[in-house]
Amino acid sequence: xxxxxxxxxxxxxxxxxxxxxxxxxxxxxTIQDVKFESQGVILxxxxxxxxxxxAAVVIVHGSDPVKREMEFAKRLAKEGITVLTYxxxxxxxxxxxYVGPSVGTNNIDTTNLELLSHDASAAVxxxxxxxxxxKTPIGxxxxxQAGWIIPIAASKxxxxxxxxxxxxxxxTTLEQLRFQFYTNGNNNFWENHTESDAHExxxxxxxxxxxxETDPKIPLNTLSIPGIWLFGEKDIQIPVKLxxxxxxxxxxxxxxFEYTLFPTLxxxxxxxxxxxxxxxxxxxxxxxxxxxxxxKASK
Numbered sequence: 001x002x003x004x005x006x007x008x009x010x011x012x013x014x015x016x017x018x019x020x021x022x023x024x025x026x027x028x029x030t031i032q033d034v035k036f037e038s039q040g041v042i043l044x045x046x047x048x049x050x051x052x053x054x055a056a057v058v059i060v061h062g063s064d065p066v067k068r069e070m071e072f073a074k075r076l077a078k079e080g081i082t083v084l085t086y087x088x089x090x091x092x093x094x095x096x097x098y099v100g101p102s103v104g105t106n107n108i109d110t111t112n113l114e115l116l117s118h119d120a121s122a123a124v125x126x127x128x129x130x131x132x133x134x135k136t137p138i139g140x141x142x143x144x145q146a147g148w149i150i151p152i153a154a155s156k157x158x159x160x161x162x163x164x165x166x167x168x169x170x171x172t173t174l175e176q177l178r179f180q181f182y183t184n185g186n187n188n189f190w191e192n193h194t195e196s197d198a199h200e201x202x203x204x205x206x207x208x209x210x211x212x213e214t215d216p217k218i219p220l221n222t223l224s225i226p227g228i229w230l231f232g233e234k235d236i237q238i239p240v241k242l243x244x245x246x247x248x249x250x251x252x253x254x255x256x257f258e259y260t261l262f263p264t265l266x267x268x269x270x271x272x273x274x275x276x277x278x279x280x281x282x283x284x285x286x287x288x289x290x291x292x293x294x295x296k297a298s299k
Contacts, residue, residue, distance in 0.1 A: 029077040034084070034130070035093075038122035039115060044093035045086025045123065046070065047130055048077040055289035056082040056131055057164070058123045060142030060149055061116075063102040067092035072270065079282045082136070084127040089119055105209045108145065108173040113214050117152035124159050137161045137292040139285065143270055144168060144237065147229075148214050155219035162288045163227040164281050166270040169238045170220070170229070170246040171202070174213040176238055178205040183236035187266075190234055198239045217246060226256040226288050230277040232265030258284070 029050040035042050045068050057076060059069045068085040076083045090098030099112045106112065124138055131138075139162035140150045147168025154160040169176050182201040183189045220227075229247060231240045244259060251257050260280055262269060269277040 029074070032130070034126065036086075036122055036126035038089075038119045039096075041089065041095035043086050043089065043095065043119060043123070044068075045084055046073070047127070048073050048083045048085075050077045050080050050082065052080055053082045053131075053133070053136055054080050055162075055285050056084075056127065056136050056138045057141045057285070058120060058127055058138070059083065059085040060120050060140050060146040060153075061088045062142075062144035062146060063107050065091045065098045065100060065102070071272075075278065076141070076282075081282075081285065082131065084123055084130075086119075086123055089116065105211045108148070108177075108214065110212050110214050113145075113148050113173075114152060117149045117156070120149060120153040121157040121160075124153070124157055128159055135293065135296055137289045139163055139288075141281070142166070142168065144267065147238075148173065148216050151216045151219035151223065152214075154225060155222045160225065161292050162225055162285070164285065165227065165229045166277065166281075167232060167235060167238065167267045168229060168243075170216055170243040170250075171239065172213040172215045174207055174209075174211075175202050175242075177209065178202050178207065179239045179242075180237055181205070181208060186236065189236050195241050199242055202239050202242055217250070220250060220255070220257075221253075224256065227258070228281065228284050229257070229259040230269045230281060231259060231261050232267060232269045233261055233263045234266040237267040 029048050032047045032049065034047055035044050059073060065088060067087045070085065073083040073085040087094035088098060089096035099106050101107060120140060127138060138159055140153065140160055141164040142150050143166045147165050147170065150163050150165060154163055179198060179202045182205060231243065233240055240261065244261065247257055247259055262277060265274065
């Protein structure tokens with residue numbers, strides 16, 4: 001993805017839009033519908049703005065064909081975070097084509113992940129123009145597949161200043177598929193298998209598909225922005241301990257990356273069933289946003 005994508009021309013095209021609508025959703029925040037351009041298609045979303053904002057985030061989807069994440073966005077807005085959430089490409093009011101199925105080569109093909117990273121980056125560029133305080137730190141918050149998309153977007157767009165990743169892989173797309181095929185949707189997998197088993201199969205199982213893999217460590221190793229990963233130890237979609245091992249290697253090299261492991265949770269660490277991972281992410285965003293603002297003020 002070329003930096004030229006973020007030229008004045010691109011921003012102008014993204015903003016010629018596209019009708020928008022403002023209405024009050026609650027006493028805590030307002031909702032504004034917006035549309036923006038990414039790679040020749042129009043994507044539709046909503047901006048939720050609380051009365052007082054300390055940070056701003058764009059929500060990046062997982063692999064499913066989902067519309068804007070309004071319920072999660074409302075949770076963030078109630079905590080003082082301005083949010084842009086949009087219908088995934090090819091879903092809801094957004095143009096383009098959703099590349100499915102959710103599990104398979106097309107969905108995590110390098111071309112599709114690059115395209116989705118363009119969408120996230122275009123959302124950030126548009127979002128910035130709507131923020132009253134232009135110094136408000138902007139980050140990306142995502143789930144699952146976003147673990148490959150967010151690092152790509154952040155490595156190409158300097159406006160992205162932090163990242164929060166719920167149950168997101170730090171391993172390659174091929175490694176993730178090997179693990180997912182090995183667990184085969186068995187919720188009791190960890191009762192009968194060891195970390196050694198999971199590591200062995202993830203690294204060495206024959207691949208059912210042949211395609212160019214995406215390695216998130218490549219863009220992650222170019223980043224100097226803070227990031228936090230929230231993992232559930234019972235996850236059967238990604239091998240969490242192996243992902244943590246990769247993060248520890250990067251942390252040892254000085255990368256400002258953190259993670260929290262929840263022993264009783266599975267893949268959906270952002271679920272409403274437990275608020276602890278969400279609460280931790282909010283406190284982390286507040287801390288990092290304050291640090292980023294102080295850094296900007298001193299320049």
